[in-house]
Amino acid sequence: MKDVIELRRSLSDxxxxxxxxxxxxxGRFIRFVYFVEDNADLIVDYVNAFLxxxxxxxxxxxxxxxxxxLGHYSLDFEKHNEFISISFIQKSNSLAVGLLPxxxxxxxxxxxxxxxxxxxxxxxxxIWLEVGGGPPEELNEQKIHQxxxxxxxxxxxxxxxxxxxxxxxxxxxxxxxRVALFNSNMVASRLGRAVQRIVELExxxxxxxxxxxxxxxHSAKLDSIAKHVGEITxxxxxxxxxxxxxxxxxxxxxxxxxxxxxxxxxxxSYRMAATKAYDSIVENRLDGLRVSRxxxxxxxxxxxxxxMLPAIDSCRAFSERLRRLSERISRAxxxxxxQTEMIIQRQNQDLLISMxxxxxxxxxxxxxxxxxxIAAVTYYGVGLVxxxxxxxxxxxxxxxxxxxKAISIPIIAGCVWLTIRQVKRRI
Numbered sequence: 001m002k003d004v005i006e007l008r009r010s011l012s013d014x015x016x017x018x019x020x021x022x023x024x025x026x027g028r029f030i031r032f033v034y035f036v037e038d039n040a041d042l043i044v045d046y047v048n049a050f051l052x053x054x055x056x057x058x059x060x061x062x063x064x065x066x067x068x069x070l071g072h073y074s075l076d077f078e079k080h081n082e083f084i085s086i087s088f089i090q091k092s093n094s095l096a097v098g099l100l101p102x103x104x105x106x107x108x109x110x111x112x113x114x115x116x117x118x119x120x121x122x123x124x125x126x127i128w129l130e131v132g133g134g135p136p137e138e139l140n141e142q143k144i145h146q147x148x149x150x151x152x153x154x155x156x157x158x159x160x161x162x163x164x165x166x167x168x169x170x171x172x173x174x175x176x177x178r179v180a181l182f183n184s185n186m187v188a189s190r191l192g193r194a195v196q197r198i199v200e201l202e203x204x205x206x207x208x209x210x211x212x213x214x215x216x217x218h219s220a221k222l223d224s225i226a227k228h229v230g231e232i233t234x235x236x237x238x239x240x241x242x243x244x245x246x247x248x249x250x251x252x253x254x255x256x257x258x259x260x261x262x263x264x265x266x267x268x269s270y271r272m273a274a275t276k277a278y279d280s281i282v283e284n285r286l287d288g289l290r291v292s293r294x295x296x297x298x299x300x301x302x303x304x305x306x307x308m309l310p311a312i313d314s315c316r317a318f319s320e321r322l323r324r325l326s327e328r329i330s331r332a333x334x335x336x337x338x339q340t341e342m343i344i345q346r347q348n349q350d351l352l353i354s355m356x357x358x359x360x361x362x363x364x365x366x367x368x369x370x371x372x373x374i375a376a377v378t379y380y381g382v383g384l385v386x387x388x389x390x391x392x393x394x395x396x397x398x399x400x401x402x403x404x405k406a407i408s409i410p411i412i413a414g415c416v417w418l419t420i421r422q423v424k425r426r427i
Contacts (some may be wrong), residue, residue, distance in 0.1 A: 021067070021074075021089070021192045021196075022188040022189050022191070022192045023089075023091050023131060023188055023191040023192040023194075023195050024091055024092050024188040024191070025091055025092045025093050025094055025095065026091070026093040026094070026095035026099070026100055026131055026132050026133060026183075027089070027090040027091035027092065027093055027100075027131050028088075028089075028090050028100070028103070028109070028128065028129060028130050028131060029087060029088075029089050029127075029129040029131070029195055029199055030087065030088045030089075030111065030113065030126075030127065030128050030129070030176075031085050031086070031087040031088075031125075031126070031127045031129075031199055031203065032085065032086045032087075032116045032117070032119070032123055032125075032126050033083050033084075033085045033123070033124045033125040033126070033127075033203055033206075033207075034083060034084045034085070034086075034119060034121030034122060034123060034124060035082065035083055035121065035122045035124050036079075036080075036081070036082050036083055036084055036121075037122070039120050039121055040079070040084065042120040042121070043084050043119055043120055043121040044059060044061070044079075044084075046119050046120055046121075047059060047077060047086065047119075050112070050115060051068060051075075054070055056068050056070070059077055063079075064078065064079045064080075065077065065078050065079070072090065072110065073088050073089060073090045073110075073111055074088070074089040075087070075088060075089075076088075076089065082274070083124065083207070084121060085203070086116050086119070087199070088111045088112075088113070088116075090109075090111070091131070095132055095133040096133045096134065097132075097133045097134050097135070097136055098132050098133060098134075098135075098136045098182075099130045099132035099147070099180060099182075100130065100132065103130045103132070103147075103180075104128055104130065104147075104149075104172065104174075104176070104178055106174050106176075117175075123175075124206070124207075125177065125202075125203060125206050125207075126175050126176045126177065127176065127177050127179065127199055127202050127203065128172075128176040128177070128178050128179070129178075129179040129180075129181060129195065129198060129199055129202075130178075130179070130180050130181065131181045131183060131191070131195065132180070132181065132182050132183065133182065133183060133184075134182055134183070134184040135164050135182040135184070140296070141153070141296055141297065144166055144180070144297075147178075147180065148166060148168040148170070148172075148178045148180065149168065149170070149172040149173065149178065150168035150169065150170035150172075150178065151170055152169065152170070152298070152303070153166055153167065153168060153169075153297065153298075154166070154167045154169060154297065154298050154299060154300045154302070154303035154304075155167070155294045155297035155298070155299070155300070156289070156291035156292060156293065156294060156297075156299050156300050156301075157291065157292045157293070157294055158194065158289040158290055158291045158292070159186055159190060159194060159289070159290060160290065160292075161184075161292065162183070162184055162185050162186045162190070163181060163182060163183045163184060163186050163191070163194065164181070164182045164184075164294060165179065165180070165181050165182075165194075165198060165289070165291075165300070166179065166180040166181075166182075166297075167179055167202070167300055167303070169205075169303065169307070177202060177206075179198060179199075179202060181194070181195065181198065193288075194289060197285045197288050197289055198285075198289070200281065200285050201282055201285040201286055201289075204278040204279075204281045204282050204285070205278075205282050205304070205308065207274070207278045208275050208278035208279045208282060208308070208312065209275075209308065209311055210271060210274070210275065211271050211272055211274065211275030211311075211312075211315040211318075212275075212311035212312075212314055212315060214267075214268050214271045214272070214315075214318075215268075215314050215315055215318045218264050218267070218268055218318075219318070221260065221264060222261075222264060222318070222321060222322070222325070225257050225260055225261050225264075225325060226321070226325055228253070228257050229254070229257050229325065229328055229329055229332065232250055232253050232254050232257070232332060233328070233332050235250060236250055236332060236335055236336065236339070239339070247336055247339050247340050247343060250336060251333075251336050251340070254329060254332055254333060254336060257329060258329045258333070261322070261325060261326060261329060264322065265322055265326070268318070268322070269319075269322075272315055272318065272319045272322075275312065275315045276315070276316075279312050282304070286300060286301060286304075370420055373416075373420070374413055374416045374417055374420065375413075377412070377416045378409060378412045378413040378416060381408070381412035381416070382405050382408055382409055382412060385404065385405055385408040385412075386401065386405050
């Protein structure tokens with residue numbers, strides 16, 4: 001009963017573990033995303049050492065989310081299945097229009113960014129979101145490209161025109177992916193939810209694209225497997241028409257391709273499933289912003305559909321190819337198995353015919369040996385009659401030895417034949 005209560009409590013706490021934080025005024029949200037490999041505990045220890053130095057309690061081992069107020073900024077810690085994120089949040093600055101003067105300047109902002117970059121975890125993604133006041137009147141495509149240090153910028157209004165967001169979807173000279181949010185009249189609670197959605201959209205966008213890297217890594221090998229399976233299938237179609245098939249060689253080749261395919265599946269299946277899940281999160285976060293068009297800029301949805309959707313579609317197609325190729329190998333294996341069984345049946349039939357022929361030959365040989373045995377025993381028996389008769393007074397009895405021996409031949413032969421017959425019946 002206690003376990004059930006604890007489970008219920010943990011599931012209920014999960015719904016409140018990542019509460020939306022109010023974001024008032026201007027500020028920034030900087031997130032570092034680290035891959036969790038074999039160093040999750042090292043990253044947690046690294047963060048705990050920092051927290052202890054600033055007089056904060058360490059993060060519990062089983063905790064997935066934690067927030068710490070550290071003077072003029074907050075530190076957010078999040079632990080997921082394959083990544084850990086550390087975020088720095090500054091807010092409550094008064095600004096009517098534009099961005100803060102030190103926007104995107106890692107050297108002038110008073111945050112431990114260098115400490116975060118030196119973490120034992122491998123930095124996979126770094127996001128810098130600047131939250132400012134209303135958009136400047138002179139803001140145009142050329143100006144925003146300079147601010148964002150990007151080759152292309154996607155932008156939208158959201159929350160019924162209360163704010164504007166600009167995504168670089170690129171990496172600046174300091175290694176950050178820049179996002180700018182201009183807030184005209186959003187209240188703190190709505191702004192906090194919007195900031196979290198935007199940061200998560202940018203986080204999961206790049207995580208979703210990891211699947212495309214896996215596709216490129218394994219596509220050539222998958223093409224090779226598909227080619228070989230096709231050759232084996234064509235060879236099998238020809239071999240089935242022939243009475244004698246080289247099934248063993250084809251089965252060995254097919255097994256090798258099946259092993260290679262299973263290796264690809266074991267390496268790529270998790271990544272393909274994760275890509276699907278991350279892409280779904282990106283769509284959900286984007287829909288939650290309720291974006292609308294800004295004149296002169298490409299929308300975020302349009303940008304992602306044009307640039308990101310082909311990569312996601314490639315991942316879906318790769319997963320489908322894996323599934324179909326596995327089915328092809330399975331069907332080819334079934335055909336080879338059937339062909340093998342037919343060959344075994346023919347071999348068994350030939351073996352039975354051969355065994356039957358040998359049995360008949362052995363029977364005839366046995367019968368010949370029996371006849372020779374009867375003749376030999378009869379010969380020796382007649383000889384014994386002769387020896388016995390020579391010692392008897394046959395002449396006095398009026399008998400002839402040769403006649404006696406002649407009479408004994410059929411008698412001895414008959415007795416020997418009856419004896420052999422009885423022995424055979426007993427066996």
